[in-house]
Amino acid sequence: MIRLDKYLADMGEGTRQEVKKQIRRGAVTVNGETVRSPERKVSEGDQVCLDGIEVAYAKMEYYMLNKPGGVVSATEDKRDRTVLDLIQDKKRKDLFPVGRLDRDTEGLLLITNDGELSHRLLSPRRHVDKTYYAEVDGRATEQTKKAFREGVDIGTREEPLVTMPADLEILEAGRDLSRVRLTIREGKFHQVKRMFHAQGMEVVYLKRESMGPLRLDESLKPGEYRPLTEEEIKRLKEE
Numbered sequence: 001m002i003r004l005d006k007y008l009a010d011m012g013e014g015t016r017q018e019v020k021k022q023i024r025r026g027a028v029t030v031n032g033e034t035v036r037s038p039e040r041k042v043s044e045g046d047q048v049c050l051d052g053i054e055v056a057y058a059k060m061e062y063y064m065l066n067k068p069g070g071v072v073s074a075t076e077d078k079r080d081r082t083v084l085d086l087i088q089d090k091k092r093k094d095l096f097p098v099g100r101l102d103r104d105t106e107g108l109l110l111i112t113n114d115g116e117l118s119h120r121l122l123s124p125r126r127h128v129d130k131t132y133y134a135e136v137d138g139r140a141t142e143q144t145k146k147a148f149r150e151g152v153d154i155g156t157r158e159e160p161l162v163t164m165p166a167d168l169e170i171l172e173a174g175r176d177l178s179r180v181r182l183t184i185r186e187g188k189f190h191q192v193k194r195m196f197h198a199q200g201m202e203v204v205y206l207k208r209e210s211m212g213p214l215r216l217d218e219s220l221k222p223g224e225y226r227p228l229t230e231e232e233i234k235r236l237k238e239e
């Protein structure tokens with residue numbers, strides 16, 4: 001059971017104070033009955049309507065977003081659009097991105113309010129695979145693959161930092177541009193870019209394709225999203 005004002009606030013219908021005013025003016029019904037008490041307890045099975053429009057309750061939400069470039073992985077930002085701004089039909093106001101992608105990086109991003117799942121996926125102790133497609137300025141070689149397998153020092157002279165072993169697949173190695181697929185098992189700041197930089201190459205395009213068992217739906221264009229399926233949620237929770 002949950003208070004009526006919290007129910008409506010959780011579903012993004014306003015702040016607690018705003019929805020209390022709506023309730024007291026008679027704008028809210030529960031199972032067809034006008035309710036003017038914000039303290040009224042309701043359950044997920046009750047039909048709650050605001051101004052005649054049903055407000056369905058969702059305890060947890062899970063969205064797969066194909067993040068476009070130019071959008072920041074944050075819940076709010078005073079200057080740039082955020083990934084949450086792209087989720088137009090969300091019910092809950094407490095959604096957040098699981099991890100972050102750089103502003104110019106595209107691809108798979110999980111949006112949810114499931115803090116326990118987020119912790120499991122991001123925990124440094126769990127080493128969840130993350131696979132990226134990248135285009136890099138420079139020629140990737142077998143030596144590059146070997147270096148990534150052994151771990152790359154992406155730290156500084158004062159603070160060395162060697163990455164965990166990573167798998168590099170060379171899709172195309174041109175003189176000036178290489179196309180690769182890289183799987184890492186941690187998520188250091190700017191890690192993919194720093195790994196290639198340490199090998200004398202610069203990333204010019206980066207797209208995340210998968211995170212653990214969750215793969216980007218290829219039908220989603222940049223900026224598009226969809227709810228996760230029950231099977232996808234199940235596999236993520238088993239990760």
